[in-house]
Amino acid sequence: MSFCSCGALMVPKKTENGLVHMHCPSCGKILAPGVKNNSKLFEIKHTIRHNELEKTVIIENPNEVETMPFTNVTCKKCGNNEAVYWQVQTRSADEAPTTFYRCKKCGNTWRDYG
Ligand SMILES: [Zn+2]
Numbered sequence: 001m002s003f004c005s006c007g008a009l010m011v012p013k014k015t016e017n018g019l020v021h022m023h024c025p026s027c028g029k030i031l032a033p034g035v036k037n038n039s040k041l042f043e044i045k046h047t048i049r050h051n052e053l054e055k056t057v058i059i060e061n062p063n064e065v066e067t068m069p070f071t072n073v074t075c076k077k078c079g080n081n082e083a084v085y086w087q088v089q090t091r092s093a094d095e096a097p098t099t100f101y102r103c104k105k106c107g108n109t110w111r112d113y114g
Pocket residue numbers: 004005006007008024025026027028029
């Protein structure tokens with residue numbers, strides 16, 4: 001794992017030429033050079049909520065959650081108790097990062113401010 005200078009966990013992001021760069025979902029910084037490793041790749045998409053200045057990370061390919069760490073947390077949608085998780089620094093660096101969870105069974109994604 002690598003962390004951006006802003007404190008967020010950087011994630012692999014595929015570029016148009018097939019290379020994978022480490023990309024910061026919080027500030028958008030990209031760490032070059034990329035590493036060619038398609039098997040470990042998962043596509044990350046982020047959208048900005050302008051009213052909150054927060055960003056939500058969505059993993060577009062649910063099959064790739066197998067490569068991510070998971071924890072025991074109950075999915076409110078299907079009741080499954082295993083979900084992968086990752087953290088994103090959504091505000092200033094001195095605030096706790098937001099933890100996102102994605103249910104391994106149904107793919108339900110939610111966040112936790114804890
Ligand atoms: Zn950053």
